[in-house]
Amino acid sequence: MTAIPPTFRAYTARKTDDGFERGTVDFHEAELPPGEVEIRVGWSSVNFKDGLATRVDGKVARISPLIPGIDLAGEVIASADPSIGVGSTVLAHGYELGVSRHGGYSTFQRVPSEWVVPLAPGLSARDAMAIGTAGFTAAMSVVALEERGLGPASGPVLVTGASGGVGGTAVAILADRGYEVWAATGKPEEAGRLLALGAAGIMGRDEVTAEGRPLESERWAGAVDAVGAATLPYVLRTLRVGAAVAASGNASGVKLDTTVFPFILRGVALLGMDSVNLAIGRRRALWDRLATDLRPRDLGVHCTEVTLETLDPALDAILAGAARGRWIVRIGE
Numbered sequence: 001m002t003a004i005p006p007t008f009r010a011y012t013a014r015k016t017d018d019g020f021e022r023g024t025v026d027f028h029e030a031e032l033p034p035g036e037v038e039i040r041v042g043w044s045s046v047n048f049k050d051g052l053a054t055r056v057d058g059k060v061a062r063i064s065p066l067i068p069g070i071d072l073a074g075e076v077i078a079s080a081d082p083s084i085g086v087g088s089t090v091l092a093h094g095y096e097l098g099v100s101r102h103g104g105y106s107t108f109q110r111v112p113s114e115w116v117v118p119l120a121p122g123l124s125a126r127d128a129m130a131i132g133t134a135g136f137t138a139a140m141s142v143v144a145l146e147e148r149g150l151g152p153a154s155g156p157v158l159v160t161g162a163s164g165g166v167g168g169t170a171v172a173i174l175a176d177r178g179y180e181v182w183a184a185t186g187k188p189e190e191a192g193r194l195l196a197l198g199a200a201g202i203m204g205r206d207e208v209t210a211e212g213r214p215l216e217s218e219r220w221a222g223a224v225d226a227v228g229a230a231t232l233p234y235v236l237r238t239l240r241v242g243a244a245v246a247a248s249g250n251a252s253g254v255k256l257d258t259t260v261f262p263f264i265l266r267g268v269a270l271l272g273m274d275s276v277n278l279a280i281g282r283r284r285a286l287w288d289r290l291a292t293d294l295r296p297r298d299l300g301v302h303c304t305e306v307t308l309e310t311l312d313p314a315l316d317a318i319l320a321g322a323a324r325g326r327w328i329v330r331i332g333e
């Protein structure tokens, strides 16, 4: 028995002979894989990886057709797991969602119960998708740095790609926790918004992407980097003795051109962030914190709403580096 109707609206990406075809279709319930929890999806979001999942050269989509969307949130309409009640508000993200298993750009979805995160009171489905995988990764990054000893008194913390999803949420979380946070951005026109999020200062992209000596003046007590190739070399050579960078992304590319000096002469640490494979217990615990002490400032304000019908421009824009906050996808609410 299923609570999902025989056909429903979904956005799909489908390989064709000469590329990818994408857009909304009537999808058949019988084509969804098995799973313990059925969800009426209220909201999803647009992440960098979602952009890649809808491009032939993106190397993300593992099935065709694929309903992309690595994030979803909504109401449980059927559950074979007694710990996840019908009528409760939940989210799912990570693991295979939106990559090798149908994801969030769908009015209904069926997922394994061990992927489901019940939402804490005070965090709506819309709030959760305003955070999404990008914001969750920002929170993971802050927690990883703090578990290694970073605190507001340690000194200034740098966030690169600050206008984007990971970057902007990291700025907000760090500022709310009392850090002196510096936002590096390639979009000078975003400075006002980043200062409103709590940034103490703005750095231009030129400075954080410039070539430099293997080690430069020790400046940063910590850093959050989701940009990768273009910025991580600068971050490593300007971290203070014993400091760490939480690295999650490749928005500018995947090659890392650095020396070993930051590691062997300053004891710098490169902390890899992988939100996809995080165990469900730790994932649920971090979402509980995102509803409380890690809740980003002005949640949902710095979002642009799109629908399944208006997704295409957002998916293209995020790959072009044009993010200004987060895009959230209104699906069913």
Ligand SMILES: NC(=O)c1ccc[n+]([C@@H]2O[C@H](COP(=O)([O-])OP(=O)(O)OC[C@H]3O[C@@H](n4cnc5c(N)ncnc54)[C@H](OP(=O)(O)O)[C@@H]3O)[C@@H](O)[C@H]2O)c1
Pocket (backbone or CB within 6 Å): 046, 047, 048, 049, 133, 134, 137, 160, 161, 162, 163, 164, 165, 166, 167, 184, 185, 186, 187, 205, 209, 226, 227, 230, 231, 247, 248, 249, 250, 251, 252, 273, 274, 275, 276, 318, 319, 320, 321, 322, 323, 324, 325
């Ligand atoms: N490891 C994980 O679990 C995980 C989870 C989530 C995301 N990610 C990755 O993290 C990255 C960011 O994701 P997101 O959703 O935050 O993307 P996003 O919203 O597009 O943000 C990326 C930001 O990076 C900056 N940027 C883009 N191209 C650049 C370039 N060529 N040189 C310098 N800066 C550039 C831009 O910010 P400015 O204009 O402000 O500089 C852009 O807004 C992606 O690679 C994504 O795949 C990884």
